[in-house]
Amino acid sequence: MPTDRRSQGRGLRPCLPLVALLAALAGSPASAQSTPPSGRLLAAQCAQCHGTNGRAVGGFESIAGMKANDLYKSLLEMSRRRPENIMDLQARAYTPAQLRLIAEYLATLPRARD
Incomplete structure (x- = not known):
């Protein structure tokens, strides 16, 4: 099955901002839990x-x-x-x-x- 080299890697490219956002949010709960509630x-x-x-x-x-x-x-x-x-x-x-x-x-x- 022939593949077009230009289309390889494009499938994940639109997901990169979402992955970055999720990675940033993943760190938030740990820092929030370290601060006691007011x-x-x-x-x-x-x-x-x-x-x-x-x-x-x-x-x-x-x-x-x-x-x-x-x-x-x-x-x-x-x-x-x-x-x-x-x-x-x-x-x-x-x-x-x-x-x-x-x-x-x-x-x-x-x-x-x-």
Whole structure:
């Protein structure tokens, strides 16, 4: 079967940019995993009940602007006790260091005006 020498190697040439992109992206997850998540990222779950800015509406407590140490102690206690409610289960999903980051982030948010 005769082959045209001009067409040899052309089949992969259009794929080179894609291969380069995939190679670049392959390195990204490793570098992203080496950076610990911020308190803001970790606190994203809190927004479901306490609002995106920590100022809850409805029957949930506003947590924005509370003292970081008080929040941390509460979260740590919830993570260690027998699960009785959703907060106890949520707190168990984090390490003590992550709970500290969450508390420190929430403490930076402005309190709701009454």
